[in-house]
Amino acid sequence: MHNFDFEKPSTVADAVAALASEDAQALAGGQTLIPTLKQRLAAPSKLVSLTGIADLQGISHSDGVLTIGAATTHVEVAAGGYGSLSVLAGNIGDPAVRNRGTIGGSLANNDPSADYPAAVLATGATINTNARSIKADDFFDGIFTTALEEGEIITSVAFPIPEASCYEKFEQPASRFALVGVCVAKMAGGVRVAVTGASEEGVHRWREAETALNANFSADAIADLSVSADGLISDLHGTPKYRANLVKVLTARAVANC
């Protein structure tokens, strides 16, 4: 790992100022960033820890919206009793990873096989930053890429609470990332289906399934749909065709378990 300076500001404003220097990088729980630094895939001049900022902590609930501070760890969300979101958080990585990893870090990283992006996209959540609010549909911009500008910090994520929701994950047992994961959410404005782990473009909605489920919210409703293997991830864990099949199977399971 190349060396770097380290700062741990206590306010968002100080963190934004610290990130203004060249090649500075935000550090949340570090469960992806630290392994990345070890492999010398990134060489920031400075790491700015976001874990000392009180404003990024905590979970609140009002008017049908659950707002989670960006530096909230997976274990805190898992323990909160927030339905399928807590189940999702409780199955990220392993216990030690859940004690450090944060929701903001996961979203800013936008790993194509991460769990949280599926829940954020399926519920149409809003990602709040130091500068603005970004709708989930506008946030994810291809793998490891988001709408965040250089130095922009996620402060919280606001989830509209679904009428029903379920996240089904087919786990890659070595990494415990999703080989494929599907989140189905029944929202006031209709059903939304978000798929992670499958596409080379990262998390995305399966709109055909949404249309079918809006007409008939049952696993049978998607029985006649097919998922194209074009553009799906191919690696030693699964072929595109295998992942395409998993998308459909997991969607049906998620609907059945909603």
Add this chain to the structure above:
Amino acid sequence: MSSISMTVNGKTVSGEVEGRTLLSQFLREDLLLTGTHIGCDTSQCGACSVHVDGKLVKGCTMLAVEADGAAVTTIEGMANEDGSLSIIQAAFQEHHGLQCGFCTPGMVMATDSLLKSNSDPSEAEIRKHLSGNICRCTGYHNIIKSIQAAASQLG
């Protein structure tokens, strides 16, 4: 270089570290607490598991500067005060929960964190909690037995 201080196994310690110094490296190389093992150094194996402010973390995936001001517990802090094995450690010995022993410090730290939050875990809960701790000798069977025995003794 940053000056850091923390308590490790109840004792206040301090040191000068680079930004990139890992907690596992600080414990082993600066404090000479070599019970915290570095197996994979890629966050997979859990041999480096320690507790930071009571929470299980991988010492190789946390910077030493991030533990500034924290209370850290390592395997060296797990035995009873008279130096005898703790209930968990003795259960691993009694039930052959180790063969080569390399993963054992992490296994003991993970077990301690499990039993503090769940005094009577099922086999499935034990296996899930150990998902970040890899053992290449035992096939886990006797580790599970050791943890079940420790749980019933700690009751």
